[in-house]
Structures are given as structure tokens and as C-alpha cells.
Amino acid sequence: MNAQPGVSLRDIKIMFGTVKVLEGLDLEVAPSEFLVLLGPSGCGKSTLLNAVAGLVEVRAGQIWIGGKNVTWEEPKDRGIAMVFQSYALYPRMTVRQNMSFGLKVAGTPAAEIERRVGEAAELLRIGPLLDRRPSELSGGQRQRVAIGRALVRKVGVYLFDEPLSNLDAQLRAELRVEIKRLHQQLGATMIYVTHDQIEALTLADRIAVMHSGVIQQLDTPARIYREPKNRFVASFVGSPAMNFIDGAISTQASAPVFEGGGLRIPLAGYVFAADVPAGPATLGIRPEHVTVGPAPSAFEAAVEIVEPMGADSLVWCRTPGGTAFSLRLSGEGGIRPGDRMPVSFPSAAVSLFAKADGARL
Amino acid sequence: MFARFGRFRSRTAAWVALLPALAIILVAHAGSTGWTIWMSFTSSRMLPNSNFVGLRQYVTLFNNDRWLVSIHNLAIFGTLMVVGALAVGLLLAIAIDQRVRAENVLRSVFLYPFSMSFVVTGLAWQWMLNPTHGIQKLVRGWGFADFQFDWIVRQDTVIFTLVIAGVWHAAGLVMAIMLAGLRGIDDEIWKAARVDGIPTWRTYASIVIPMLGASFATAGILLSASVVRLYDLAVAMTNGGPGLASEVPAKFVMDHLFERGNLGLATAAATSMLITVVSIAAPLFYARARARAQETRR
């Protein structure tokens, strides 16, 4: 299994009873790619992953893995392994039995099972736990075992279904790194479902942001972050969240100008996707892109709340027109509520969305 | 097996596993039910015949005092017994859930009646309730000469004695189901209620009991099934008497099936019971199945 398999989803339609969950969905996952399916709960991302695994039937369309149409293959015949949010460890089996069950079912020789379990256990540092029952393990240990159970299958595609959602923040960060390391070591194709955008941004080669059964944007983390394709992606990705100001684009002057929230922001540095459209629009800017200090387009912002976050602070302000927004200041800066300071929105860093459909302009 | 039809191969195994159940349903259950319905349209007596008489048995049935009284009795018994067993079972479960001493002994005491058949426990009940040598006599012996407890010999009250024995028999099972439900409730609910200063009884009434929906459903189904099939208890305790005051439909079916060799009438009665059950149960099931389908999509 030298060449890693890619995964290709073509025109997928999935229904639960009479309820349509996904329709006409296409997705190409390149070999060795780490693809994250990101979206709020109920967006269909887990369903899609289950379809790849063969745990949910598709009503129409095809699923290809490694150049083979596996649409109607059994899960075990698809060359995939899967890690679940609830770990899904078999409660009546020891860790060792859990990890070797799939291989035993497949009729793998005992020595080979032993070797692979040992390998995986070492990789995940769970060797001492092998003879325990799942109920005797902590959450982090359980998820390591669950990952170990996937690893021993030695497949080309690993599927992760919100694997870290049940863990506390510290363990989550720790295991995130672990998974990234695994991806680098194995070079396998991985599809990872999460609603946590930090996980998505840190792990993914590419992210597919999903909403209501539709992939909103499929791109590298950087581009998703910087050039969200629509208002939904913009608002869902990034923490703290992007600021939005409703207004309109005016093309009466020489250069287009955004007017809203009591501000006039020249858009000279903004690269429009197509012709400059005049009319109602929403301006988005991430807190860290707001600049503080005198500038030609600066305006006076009133500070309302300061949230110190250690390395930097999040400062909540209001525009002269009364629209609330946040900005990020490094250090503590000595800012207090009630202060006023000059602030500007650099046009190169903003995003503009059509008011009507939220699409990027 | 046929990729085109969108079925996984492994599902064939599921069908193989369902074969025994399907065979039982089709041959034993559906076959017998179909036969029963067919018999109800014939003039069969002790042995079945194929002499079609249309709805004659049903006409006879619904002109039969005993059948009409039986339905009436079952309605009263069913309502009181289900409500009674649920109430007593729930109370016992709540009481036992208060970390009482000797919990295991008490649980067994409340549960044991369910393990015994009515064939003779019915006789014990009959004796206890009989005014001339049971409880009434005992209490009068203590000096309360006017004490009256003769429900079992009075037509207007005999059905309540069946309810008492029925509750005695089934309350333990309800208790077990309710206790299981209570134990499954998150401790944090209790903590929250205590922090909010809600009295224990109020917590049960407003918060905990509404959370026992599934327990009530399970117990309700089991109790209803035993109500509809009620036979042994009525035979052993009162044999339907005095008069027709404690006759029930299942006993009507049984008596006409065997003792009275009237297969046609018995099957007409059984078919009527079946239609009633299906017409009550089917909409409930449909609603439940739909609710479940809504739940599973995610």
C-alpha cells in the first residue's frame, strides 16, 4: 500500500426516510490529504463521513476510494478505519481485545495481530493499558485506544468523527498534536469531522465548510480564514468571530466606498471578485485586522469592555454610528472602558458580502 | 445483494436471523389469527367446520348479556388496575429509592407475587376477602362488630376485589421498572433541585416523574396486555361471579372455546377483542414509529 488512496464523492444524495439530508454533493479528497469537514451540528458532515464509511446508505451517487467504486461495499471492504466521538470501545473486551477484534474477524494470524497491536500501542503510548477494560480508563486514554484500534487496521483512509469533542481543553490540544503527528508519520488520507474551527485550522490541509447539507467552501485553512467565500464561512471560522457592519457600497466617488455604522471606508485596497457592485452590503473584518492609531481613514471608537486573554486583549468598542465591534490588542495596553481611541479598518483586510445572499463581493 | 436496489449484502444476514421470527409470525401468529377470524364466520361448535354463516355469530355475540357485561367489567377493571398498579408501583419505587434499610428484602417482597400463578393464590385471596372467614371476620373479632368488608360477594363491588388482587400481582413489576427509571436519572437533577430549595415531594411531582415517560410506557404496555388477557385471576377468585359481575372477555372466549364447545362464538369474541386492540394500538404505534424516525435523523 505505497500509493495512498484518494476519496471521491460524486453527486451524493442521502435521505433519512423522507427527509433529504444531502443532495448533489461532490467532493474530491487527494491521496495523503488531511481534509476536515467543518460545520455546525446538523449540517450533514457526520452523515457524509458515515456514508464514506459505508454506515449510511446513499440514495444516489457514487463513492470511490483508491480508484475503486465502493458505493455498495461493506465497510470492512473499503480500506477505511474510523474513530468515533464516543470512542465506541467494546465494553466487555480488554484494550488488547478491542484493538485486535477487527483483525481477528478478518482472520489475521495471531503473531501479526500481536505485532500490530504492539506497534500501535507504542505509537500511542498505551502499552501499559492493554489488559484493562475500557471502564478503567480515562477519557483521553479511551480515545487513544480508539485511535489505536483504527491504526492496527493499516488502511489508507482514516475517518475521524468528532474524536476530540468529549475531551477537556488540555487533552484536546494534546491529542490534536498527536493526530497531526500520526498523519505526518503515516501519510495516510484522513477525513476529519469537527465543529471546532481551531481543530480544523490546525489540522487540515484543506477544509470543507458545510452548512445545511451543502459545502460552502473547500479551501486551504489560510484562504478560508482570509477570504471566506460567504458570510456563513466568515462568521463560522475564526475566534474571536469576525465583526460585521451592515451598510452599502457607493460608487459615486472616484473609488468605491463602504458606508455604514456611521463610517465611510474607502475600498481602494480591496480586490473585488467581479465588477464593483453598488448597493447594500455587509462589511466584515476580523478583530486582529483592526488597526489602532492615527490614520487617514481612522475614526474615533468608544471602548466598552476589555477582555484580557493573556498574550493579548480583546477590546469591545462602538463605532460613531453605534455598531459594536471587537479588536485585538497585543499586551495589556492600559486601555480601560470609557477610553476613546482612533481606529481604522484597512481595506485590504476587510471582506465584503452581498446583503442579499451573503456571497463574497 | 443487489447493488442497484441499494441494499447492503450484510443485510441478508439480518433477514436470515429474522427467519425464525418471521416463520413464527407468519405461520403461528398470522396463520392462527386468520384461522380464528375465518372460524368466526362459521357455525363451528366443538370442532371447526366450514359452514359459512356470515355475521350470525357476531349478532349472537352482541346480543349476549354476558359478553356486554364482560366488556363493561374489563373497562372498569383495566382502568383501575392500570392506574392502581402504576400508582402503587411508583410509590413503592419512590419509597425504596430513599436509601431505606433492607432494600433487597423489600424489593423481593413486592416482587414475589409476580412469580406465582393465580391458580391458587386466587384461592388465598378468595378466602381473605370472604366475609364469613376472612378479614371481615378477623376485624369483627377484634371488637369492631360493624366492620364491613364483603366486596367479593356483592355484585357492585366484586370487580374491585379483582383490582386489589391484580394490583397485588403486578405492582412489584411496576416498582422494578420505576425503580430502574429513578436510578437512571442524573444525580445533578437532584442537586439542582436541592440548591433551588425545592422540597423532595415537589421534585418528584414536577421534575422526576415527568422524566419517567419511558418507564410508564413500558409498564403501561405490559399492564395493558395483562388486562386484555385477564383470565386466571377471574377464574380463581370469583369464577366470574356473583352472577356476571366479574366476567371478562378472555374468560368468555375460553369458556365457549372449551367448556361450551362453541368455537364460532368464541372466535367471534376473540376477533372482536383483536379488532379493538389493533384499532387502539395501531395509531399509537404509527405515531411512535414516526416520532422515532424524526429523532434518528441527524
Next chain:
Amino acid sequence: MIARSIRVVVPAALALAAGMGSAGAQQRAEVIHWWTSGGESAAVRVFAEQFTKAGGQWVDTAIAGGANARTAAINRTVGGDPPTAMQFNTGKQFDDLVEANLLADVDALARQQNWKAILPEAISAAVTRNGKYFAVPVNIHGQNWIWYNKAVLEKVGASEPKNWDEAIAILEKIKAAGLIPLAFSGQKNWERDLFNTVMLDKAGPAVWNGIYAQRSEAAARSADFRAAVDTFAKLRSYVDAGSPGRNWNDATALVIQGKAGMQVMGDWAKGEFAAAGKTAGKDFGCTLFGSKGGGYVMGGDVFAFPKQKDAAKSGAQLTLAKVMLEPDTQILFAQKKGSIPVRTDLDVSSLDICAQRASKMIQDKSQQVASVQMLAPPAMNGAIEDLVSQFWNGNAMSHDQFVDKMVAILKGSY
């Protein structure tokens, strides 16, 4: 079964007790019956022993409760694995089996032994279908006996009553003496038997047959029938509060202990008296009411013989039928069972005085009254039973309504 039949022949008595073991040469008969209590067991043992003497081997399948035993036997017959012989009450319970051609007739034997001459006419008719004998009657139970405690009657200054009017006068006296006048077991079949007992005395065999055999509306609307209903209703005031649901033997115990004056019950009640060490004629008395002619309601038991595939078993059936009717067997059986012999040509001096009285009675054809089980199908008897029970318990139903409902049953499809 095959494994069983190659077993070594064991001494018959032993085999009997164990109820198993067999031999090819021996006539093996499996008999399903519902005689399970102590006295009944002793009676059925008579059959078994006589059959063994005749070279047969009795395999006993006792199942308490007539309906239970018949259910098992009929289902086995229908299912193709019939017993050698099965018990029924003398009457119409095996009609359907004859119609379905599942029973073997015993006509040849009956002719040979001249059953027509030795059996009471009603009994003979009850085992005959389409002119052939299909079952062997084994005993006669009187269903309308009145049992009374002699000491109680003496205490209130009464002697044996001759009819219901006299009886009611005595019941009134017993009531005044603070005892239970009529010991009663308020279950449907006993309520019906009590009504029948009253009806036979008040209305006579003509109405009796009119109702049960001819389903005659005129009989039900007759003045005599109406008088029976009125008398029956009066009896409600002579039973105690504990009577509903009571077992018949508990009612008998009240008479035995002197807590109650009298009881209406079949002759099997003698077993209870005997078990308590009481003697007929000395401690308790027995009488029958028949003001309008017929005085003795004859019930009883018969054995029928399902058709067999195996000829050897058919032979066993014949032997069994023959043995059951032999004079010795008949007398011995009646002694144990408390019934009287089904044959009218026997010396019954060894039986108790009640049985002797009954035996004398059935010599007179006009005193023989066929039980309702012989005259009407079980479904109709059941419907009447329900009606009587409904009437007896509570005063809701008027006497006119009772008659109307009776007519409806007679006209109905039961």
C-alpha cells in the same frame, strides 16, 4: 413409543402404579379422565384393576377439570395421537367427534350385552348416535339431591321435607334458629343445578323436557315454569353472605358441622360426609323432590373410544368397554365413587341407603329424568347457566324478564 414397547413385561400391578411400561402382547389402554381427588382415584382404580385382571394394562392420564381433560383428549385426537379411551359427561359433549368420524362405535358389544335392556332409556339414548352406540356409560350421578343435617332438623322440630314448599317452611325455621338455612356454593353451575332442582319439583318432567329438549317457548311461558322461577327467587333469602364463589365442598362442610341445615348437591357430596366420618341415615339425610312425577335427574360419565390406526388398540378398547360394564366392576366402582351403577339389573344392597334409594327409583321409568347435559348442547346449557346466575345474584331482573330471556336463548343459535 417404540422403545417403550420392547421393554420387558413387568408385573402388571407394578406397571400400573408407575403408569408406564408395556408389552406387545398385552392390551394396553391409555385412558384420559378427570378423576383426580382421593375418592375419585379409588374409584378409577377399580376400573384399572378389573382391566388388569382381564389381561389388559391400564395407562392412566388423569387431568383435573372436565374441560381441561377434554381439551387435552380432543386436541390429541384431532392431532392424530388419540388416547385409547376418553371420559365425557353423559350427554352431548362428543357429538362433534362422532360427526367428524373420529370415534369408533361399540355397537357390536352393545348388542351382544343387550345394553338396551340393562340401561335406563335416557342413558341408552345419550350414548347412541345414528342408531349406534358410541360410548360406554359407567355410572349415574343424581344431580338433584337434597342433603340435610338430621340434628339441625330435629332441633327446629322438622322432619324430612317432601317438596320445596315444605322445605322452605323448614328453611324459615332454621333461619329463625340463627343458623344458615341453605348451605350454598355460589358458582354458576351450582346456581343452575339449584334452579333445575326447583324447576323439576315445581314444573315436572314435561316442562323440563320442553325447555331443554324441545326448546319450547310454551314450556318457558307456562305457569308451572313461572312458579319455579318464583320459588327459586325466594331461596335467595336463605343463603348466607359468604355463599358467592364458595366451593361446593365448603358448603357441604357447613352442613356437616351443623352450621347450616341443608344443601342441594349431586351425590358426590356423600364423599365429603364420609370423609368427615358421617353416616347416611344417622347423621345426615338425603332426599329427592319430584312432586310432578319425575324425581331423579340422571347425570354421569361415559367413556368414548377414538378411532385407532393400530388394531391391537381397538382390541383394548373392546376389552375396556366390556370390563367397565361388568356387574362386579359396576358395584365396586359405585361404592367408591358415590354414584349408582348404570345397569338396572344389579343387586345394590351393598351400597349406602341413598344409593339404594336412587337405584330403586330408576327402576321406575317415569322417575328417570335425563340431565340437561344429555338434552341440550353445552352452548345452550352455558347460556342458561349465565342467565340463571344473573337472575340469582341481585334483584335487578324481574321474573318476566327472566322468562323472556329464557325464550330468547331457546330461540337463539346456541
Next chain:
Amino acid sequence: MSAGNTAIPAGPRPDRTSAARWGLYAFLAISALFFLTPLYVMIVTSLKSMDEIRAGYILQFPAEFTVAAWTKAWNSACTGLNCNGIKVGFFNSVRILVPSVIVSIAVGSLTGYALSLWRVRGADVIFGALMVVAFIPYQVFIYPLVRIFSMAGINQTLFGIVVIHTIFGLPTMTLLFRNYFASLPPDLFKAARVDGAGFFQIFWSIMLPMAVPMIVVAMILQVTGIWNDFILGLVFAGRENLPMTVQLNNIVNSTQGERAYNVDMAATMLTALVPLAVYFGSGRWFVRGIAAGAVKG
């Protein structure tokens, strides 16, 4: 009963010796009395002589103890020609009980598993049909089943009675196991599928070991039901296999014969010993098992 006096787990609600506490115990005591009285009546009656019983003081303690009724019921009570008491049927009952319990639980659990985790088409219809059957008085099935069984050649055999108990146990057993399996986390089932386990492997290796508490509940219900069954055993088991309840019925239910209530009661108690032992021995498991699944879904 071994667990009768185990320590009470230290819980969040501490013991309060208050009026409410006394009221609670009073309620439990009165309830226990109510539940035990019939048992008391039966035991006391079985220890009295018939004369004392006839005297009619049902609730009174025996003036003179005698276990004669018990020995008679077990050893020498007559039912027809057999005067060997109810011990005759004991082993027949065991022979019927063991395979019937095993087979009915096996079929019921497998059916419940297939109906819950595998989304077979028509699962709801099958389940609905089973639930309707649970409401039909089973007596109406007897006659047609006799015909079907005799056509199949299994009427009056041990195998036949095992099939019968499986048929009549199927609705309840399926209900129990279906609800239990449906309440398990679905990921577990998915993980096993991804691991390549097939239908039966998942059932045997993963689901059945997890269902132990439910199996205990099913066993308790089936042991009681089958042990107490009378009419099915009578009609289907065949003469050689008649269960103990047939003897019990013979002793307590003769219509025209005299009745010995002390022997009746003793015989009933003896017959009930097996289910009683099962209940008293596994009451704790029962609640735990029900908690494990029957109250969900």
C-alpha cells in the same frame, strides 16, 4: 437472599430521622404486610389440619403445626392412579424449562437485535405485529397450532412444547431486547461494522456480552412464565412430558372430589419454589437489568 443485608451505599441524601422518615417506613411496612398476607395465608393453611381449616379461621396461626400436608403433596398425593405426589412432574418441568428458556431467549434476542440495529425494511411492521400478538389471549391459538404441529409431526413432543414456548415468548423477548439494543450508543455498532464484523459476529462478540443484564431479566420472566404454564404443557407436551403444574392442577382442581386445602396449599408452594427462588435470588439483577434497557426507547 445473600445480599439481604449489604451496606447501604453512601448517597447524596443523608439519613434523616424525622417524621417523614418514620412515615416512609410505616408506608413500607404496611405495604409489605399487604403483599405478604396471601403468602402467609397459604403457608399457615398448609401447616394446619383439615379440621382446623374447616373451622374457618383463615388468618389464624395454626393451633398445631403439621408438615404432613407438605410430605403428602410432594410424595403421596393422588392424582388419578398415581399416588406419588407432585414430585413426578418436577423433572418433566425441568426438561421443558431449560431448552424452552434458552431457545426463546436466543430467538428473541436475535430478533430484537436484527430489528433494532439493522434497519431492515419492514422492521416496524414486524415489531408491530408482535406487539399486537402480545394482546391476544393465547388460548385462541391452541387449536390451530395443534393442527399445524401435528402436520409438522411435532405434536406431543418435547421439541413441540419448546417451539410453543418460543412462539408465545417471542413478543415479550423481542420487545425487551429490541429496546435494549436500541438504547446502546450507535457508534459501537458502527465501530464493529468498520472492524469488519458481520451480523452474527457483532451479535455474538459485542452485543450479547453487553446484554447480560437483559438476559437475566428475560430469564426471570421466562422461567416464571414457562414454569407456571399449565394449558400449553397439557396440550402440547405429550403424555410423557406433562409438567408439574398438571399434577398441581390435578391436586387442587378436581370438580367433584373432596378437597384437602392444606395439601393444595403445600403443593402450590412446592410448585412455586423454583420461580420464587429465582425471584428472591435475583431481585437485584432484575431491577438492574430493567434499568439497563427496558425503560429506554
